[in-house]
Amino acid sequence: MPATLSIILPAKNEAASLQSLLPKLREYAGDAEIIVVDDGSTDNTVEICQQNQVKVISHPYSIGNGGAIKSGARAAKGETLLFMDADGQHKPEDIPRLLAKLGEKYDMVVGARDRASQAGAHRAVANGFYNRLSSWMVGQKIHDLTSGFRAVNAKKFRKFLYLLPNTFSYPTTITMSFFRAGYAIAYVPIEAPKRIGKSHVHVIKDGFRFLLIIIKIGTLYSPQKLFLPISLSFFTTGLAYYLYTFITTHRFTNMSALMFISAILTFLIGIVSEQVSALHYKDSDNEPSGQ
The missing domain is CATH 1.10.287 (Helix Hairpins)
Structure with a gap:
């Protein structure tokens, strides 16, 4: 484990998964700072976090997944930030693998899902297209552009906070921004279990938004x-x-x-x-x- 590690979980109505995730997360995180960003939840997310003695940042209303990520990154004290979903799709036992890879002089390590871990065939096809398009733009192989499971150098991550959208497109933006800045990125294969509860991602609306983000960052990367x-x-x-x-x-x-x-x-x-x-x-x- 890094000397100072902050684990950030954006959550909107994820109490059901947090109830089982947070105790297990502490087993693999040791004394790491754990921050749950409550993005306008209407369930008992806050109570579950208080019972497990983790830090909670509450938005008065839903700002978005990317907005929750930014709130967590600003509040985190660790030199290393680890982002993971609060819906049970990311396994705490994979955390040491990501951190070990980050220790090999990488600036960001992403948990790359295999095709079987995608939420449906349509999502697998869409993510495959995004991966190929973004790989062509940056000239580097991108294994999983939209994965929200990643460990990153906190200081370098915060340099790009102003670029991050408030939506689910933050992984796309930060990945391509890191490549543009010349930072080293690595990928660790992971298996993502089926999420607990209902997904907040809208395939058509958010898919189109992902495409616009790729084009936007692509024009910043190599117009x-x-x-x-x-x-x-x-x-x-x-x-x-x-x-x-x-x-x-x-x-x-x-x-x-x-x-x-x-x-x-x-x-x-x-x-x-x-x-x-x-x-x-x-x-x-x-x-x-x-x-």
């Missing part, structure tokens, strides 16, 4: 990965249409001109975005404020 293919598609379309009109009518049409101009403008926007991205991360090695 030309997005803008260059779009520029080339405009240019190729314009060139193909020009060849067609030249052969058939011997004319250079306005549509071809529009495609060429769009290609140039998109390419230039990509270049400017690259410079903005570089400025955005230029202070990534500075100490975060508000500690």
